[in-house]
Amino acid sequence: MPLTAPQFTSLIQMIATAEPDDIGCEECFGQVAEFAEMQLSQQGVPEGMRAIERHLQQCPCCRDEYHALLEGMRAIRE
């Protein structure tokens, strides 16, 4: 079955944004708490955390959990 035009656009994006040093879900999971604290304290993303940021852009599941983590941490800090 052919890809639709939006799917094809997504495929091009997936190819264009592929980087050899992309990390996987488990590596992201191991560092996402630190990354979330930086986000919550409105610090910029340091160079060493760029891979986390890129993974969160690419992986909908990890992104969903990350946003839920931020939401939960805000509730805890209120």
Next chain:
Amino acid sequence: MTQDPWIERLRSEEPDRSDAIEELRVILERGLSRSLNVRYGVPFQIEDIVQDSLLRIMNALDSFEGRSQFVTWAMTIATRVGISALRRKYRKEVSLDVLDTDDNLRMEFQDKHRLGPSDILGQREVIQKLNDLIDQELTARQRVAMRFLLEGIAVDEAAHRMQSNRNAVYKLVHDARMKLRHGLEREGFTIEHIQTIFAEGATCP
């Protein structure tokens, strides 16, 4: 392993240990109640999720490296436990007739949306090359994983259907993306060029 006060309390003798666990339970419940309600808005037993989370956290204390605050680390685990449980509970039965074909899951591109008769931008050549690369360089599992994601299926769901795990499916897709990128670059197509010719509004007249 770090000597965080939380770690010390959670490893201490009773009754300090139980006090620490109860304190953490209240914190997790407050955080998860907000984050899971916002996401799912459906009835669920938060107590069960918090209990499962506490077990996972207690079993993982050795892996806490102190790179974040303990509570943030614990919430990371609890969030995954909660979302995974709710994803399983409310997993949608997604129709994937698209995969029930006998063409070895080859991806095809519906080019009528984009290509005019003159194809002055050379889109057809790129599409043909992509098709060749998909046929020749991707494994069947890579094609399936890619197709799942392009159909909007979550990586978790794809992993469930492929009897795999999220990390493995993500790696399959990542390796497939790199093969396609390198393949196109070998043929002389730069990523910048491809993005330009398939950018919105770049359709041939």
